[in-house]
Amino acid sequence: MTDLKVPVTVLGGGSFGTTLANLLATNGVPTMLWLRNEEQAADMRRLGENSRYLPGIELDSRLTITTDVAAALKSAELVFLAIPSSAFRSVLQQIGPGLAGKGLISTTKGIEQPGFLMMSQIIEQEVPGARVAVLSGPNLAREIAAGALTATVVASDDNVLNTQVQDVLGCQSLRVYASQDRYGVELGGALKNVYAIMSGMAAAMGVGENTKSMLITRALAEMTRFAVHMGANPMTFLGLAGVGDLIVTCTSPMSRNYQVGHALGKGQTLEESIARLGQVAEGVNTLKVLRQKSEEEGIYMPLVAGLHAIIFEQQPSADVIGRLMSAEQKHDVEFSAFMARTPLNKEQK
Ligand SMILES: NC(=O)C1=CN([C@@H]2O[C@H](COP(=O)(O)OP(=O)(O)OC[C@H]3O[C@@H](n4cnc5c(N)ncnc54)[C@H](O)[C@@H]3O)[C@@H](O)[C@H]2O)C=CC1
Numbered sequence: 601m602t603d604l605k606v607p608v609t610v611l612g613g614g615s616f617g618t619t620l621a622n623l624l625a626t627n628g629v630p631t632m633l634w635l636r637n638e639e640q641a642a643d644m645r646r647l648g649e650n651s652r653y654l655p656g657i658e659l660d661s662r663l664t665i666t667t668d669v670a671a672a673l674k675s676a677e678l679v680f681l682a683i684p685s686s687a688f689r690s691v692l693q694q695i696g697p698g699l700a701g702k703g704l705i706s707t708t709k710g711i712e713q714p715g716f717l718m719m720s721q722i723i724e725q726e727v728p729g730a731r732v733a734v735l736s737g738p739n740l741a742r743e744i745a746a747g748a749l750t751a752t753v754v755a756s757d758d759n760v761l762n763t764q765v766q767d768v769l770g771c772q773s774l775r776v777y778a779s780q781d782r783y784g785v786e787l788g789g790a791l792k793n794v795y796a797i798m799s800g801m802a803a804a805m806g807v808g809e810n811t812k813s814m815l816i817t818r819a820l821a822e823m824t825r826f827a828v829h830m831g832a833n834p835m836t837f838l839g840l841a842g843v844g845d846l847i848v849t850c851t852s853p854m855s856r857n858y859q860v861g862h863a864l865g866k867g868q869t870l871e872e873s874i875a876r877l878g879q880v881a882e883g884v885n886t887l888k889v890l891r892q893k894s895e896e897e898g899i900y901m902p903l904v905a906g907l908h909a910i911i912f913e914q915q916p917s918a919d920v921i922g923r924l925m926s927a928e929q930k931h932d933v934e935f936s937a938f939m940a941r942t943p944l945n946k947e948q949k
């Protein structure tokens with residue numbers, strides 16, 4: 601690590617943007633947080649707290665909060681994007697020229713349709729020539745904000761950018777690991793949200809502990825199968841941005857995706873579950889996108905198909921569960937499919 605603290609801007613004043621910006625400021629990094637709502641910004645400056653998205657967390661007095669995007673971007677070398685995937689492209693289109701030449705790090709865990717595009721791919725389209733990275737891992741905003749120990753992954757083929765992100769974000773409560781599998785890391789963060797909905801729903805239905813473990817383990821097999829087919833490194837899914845993030849979101853009631861699933865499992869409609877949350881749960885849209893893509897690509901994803909049938913095709917959960925449990929018996933771990941694609945295996949050949 602170096603002592604260099606490059607100026608950083610975070611775009612997005614929700615739970616994760618606020619958490620990252622506050623952590624950066626606490627690390628002594630000159631940090632600006634941009635959000636669009638002046639009333640919320642004024643409140644945050646006055647109260648020293650984001651009472652809407654992160655109540656009870658004291659903001660570092662060194663953090664600059666602004667709604668002036670030009671001022672926010674003027675001197676920033678690194679820009680973290682914590683904007684929901686539904687607004688990601690339009691925000692980039694509004695501010696694109698201001699981002700030229702900067703290191704852009706997406707923290708958004710969603711997928712754009714049509715095109716099945718990751719957020720980093722949208723950055724490449726909207727900001728040609730940008731230096732791009734993604735950040736993903738078991739990173740519940742509230743826990744990071746409260747200083748609970750965790751780790752995350754920064755992924756880019758630009759090693760200098762990876763190191764810069766490690767330098768500004770790493771601290772006593774957060775370890776930052778580097779990866780070059782940007783696609784796999786980003787895909788892991790998006791896919792796990794779907795299985796968090798499923799896990800929340802299962803918990804609300806009162807399933808057993810064995811059942812919860814089975815669901816998470818088969819979810820890992822399923823998401824890895826999909827990601828490897830799409831070109832990701834399977835080893836990424838054994839890391840923090842794969843199984844690490846999957847475990848936390850499938851087991852924690854703090855996860856918004858888990859909360860949506862839990863509400864559905866208690867009999868609420870999808871609309872009620874989302875409205876009650878008041879924050880983004882990316883997994884709802886990702887479920888639709890993933891169902892379509894897995895069908896197009898012919899990838900076997902019984903959990904995704906089952907959850908889609910319950911949520912979007914109004915099939916009774918008992919029927920879906922019955923079908924899943926009586927499906928053709930399979931092998932446990934699909935070593936052949938995984939190992940054929942690992943870089944290690946390629947070198948050995
Ligand atoms: N909260 C968490 O624990 C984590 C969230 N993420 C990801 O970060 C992304 C953002 O999530 P959160 O901050 O948690 O969401 P949130 O629901 O807490 O906040 C979303 C924020 O985005 C803002 N926003 C929405 N549309 C906008 C637009 N057009 N222009 C500017 N701002 C806009 C909202 O005003 C709000 O401040 C999501 O993709 C999520 O998956 C990633 C890691 C952890």
Ligand SMILES: O=C(CO)COP(=O)(O)O
Nearest residue numbers: 737738739740855856857
């Ligand atoms: O991505 C997250 C933790 O790593 C946050 O998950 P939720 O969006 O489900 O809260």
